[in-house]
Amino acid sequence: MSLLERELLVVTGKGGVGKTTLATALGLLAADRGLRTIVVEMGEQARVPELFGLPAGEPGTETELAERLWSISIDPDRALLEWLQALGGRVSGRLLASSSTFQYFAAAAPGAKELVSMVKIWDLTQAKRRRGRSYDLVVLDAPATGHALGLLDSPRTFGAIARVGPIAGQADRLGKLLEDPTRSSYVAVAHPTEMAITETLELQQRLHDQLGRELDAVIVNGVLPQRFSGPELERLGPAPDGTANGAGGTRGAGGRGTSATAIRRSAVVAAHAVSDRARFQHNQLARLRRRKFDVISVPFQFAAKLDLAAIGSIAEHLRRKL
Numbered sequence: 628m629s630l631l632e633r634e635l636l637v638v639t640g641k642g643g644v645g646k647t648t649l650a651t652a653l654g655l656l657a658a659d660r661g662l663r664t665i666v667v668e669m670g671e672q673a674r675v676p677e678l679f680g681l682p683a684g685e686p687g688t689e690t691e692l693a694e695r696l697w698s699i700s701i702d703p704d705r706a707l708l709e710w711l712q713a714l715g716g717r718v719s720g721r722l723l724a725s726s727s728t729f730q731y732f733a734a735a736a737p738g739a740k741e742l743v744s745m746v747k748i749w750d751l752t753q754a755k756r757r758r759g760r761s762y763d764l765v766v767l768d769a770p771a772t773g774h775a776l777g778l779l780d781s782p783r784t785f786g787a788i789a790r791v792g793p794i795a796g797q798a799d800r801l802g803k804l805l806e807d808p809t810r811s812s813y814v815a816v817a818h819p820t821e822m823a824i825t826e827t828l829e830l831q832q833r834l835h836d837q838l839g840r841e842l843d844a845v846i847v848n849g850v851l852p853q854r855f856s857g858p859e860l861e862r863l864g865p866a867p868d869g870t871a872n873g874a875g876g877t878r879g880a881g882g883r884g885t886s887a888t889a890i891r892r893s894a895v896v897a898a899h900a901v902s903d904r905a906r907f908q909h910n911q912l913a914r915l916r917r918r919k920f921d922v923i924s925v926p927f928q929f930a931a932k933l934d935l936a937a938i939g940s941i942a943e944h945l946r947r948k949l
């Protein structure tokens with residue numbers, strides 16, 4: 628069953644590894660396959676509409692990006708405030724409007740913000756929503772790993788406090804969605820470095836311990852192409868002295884000399900450095916594959932700025948693998 632054929636697809640990983648980029652690419656791919664899809668960003672940011680050249684809508688509103696593709700940004704503080712306000716008569720509006728009361732409540736009920744945010748996401752997965760359109764797939768561009776695990780654990784952490792009332796039922800239904808492999812899937816995004824891959828293995832363990840779930844796929848993002856074969860590198864000759872082997876750069880390459888030898892020397896240094904790094908990255912991919920992960924590598928995009936066209940080409944690349 629494809630990752631996209633679920634109600635919810637959670638994209639997680641460290642900050643800056645490409646979660647938003649990949650959540651958008653996955654959204655484009657799903658919409659292209661005929662699924663009505665919404666990409667959910669968390670927090671105050673709304674980068675996805677910007678990628679489509681659209682102004683970010685108000686937090687909590689759905690923005691149409693393309694055919695069958697929408698995005699929304701959910702801010703946990705705001706979601707909690709709205710939820711408290713919706714309790715209506717039970718809590719006075721004036722009391723809530725005071726930020727110290729709000730902060731007090733947020734601190735006294737750990738996991739409440741997360742749960743209320745996740746309930747909003749759960750609502751987006753519902754075929755028949757009380758308000759708003761329905762979606763076939765919700766792609767969650769989750770916050771960085773630690774926070775994401777807190778979100779995913781919220782039905783348990785907060786649900787235990789609120790055993791009664793509407794929130795208890797919601798926590799329960801949300802928990803069922805997150806635990807059911809036929810309804811939700813989890814994807815980790817990681818850079819092809821040793822530390823990032825080690826962290827992904829830890830994430831897998833925590834997901835297993837918390838939810839009894841496994842990562843459905845690991846997307847290794849920013850993989851360099853292997854441009855030269857072994858014999859080709861041999862023909863180039865050994866890297867000149869003082870060059871980096873492994874992850875190093877090409878410092879000193881070029882210099883001021885522009886003689887043919889200097890240029891040739893720089894090219895040889897660069898060829899070896901890139902090749903060493905690509906080899907190292909491919910070893911990290913192999914490390915994941917040995918552990919039977921479904922590994923999807925996404926090439927590094929050589930573009931000054933990753934625009935919609937570049938994200939589209941990542942989606943195209945994913946199409947063959949998903």
Ligand SMILES: Nc1ncnc2c1ncn2[C@@H]1O[C@H](COP(=O)(O)OP(=O)(O)O)[C@@H](O)[C@H]1O
Binds near residue numbers: 642927
């Ligand atoms: N495959 C890629 N090739 C090149 N640059 C990338 C790639 N994926 C992401 N980026 C760039 O890396 C930066 C971080 O990506 P982003 O999706 O915002 O990460 P996150 O959401 O995990 O913080 C952005 O500038 C993005 O354009």
Ligand SMILES: [Mg+2]
Binds near residue numbers: 646647
């Ligand atoms: Mg992001």
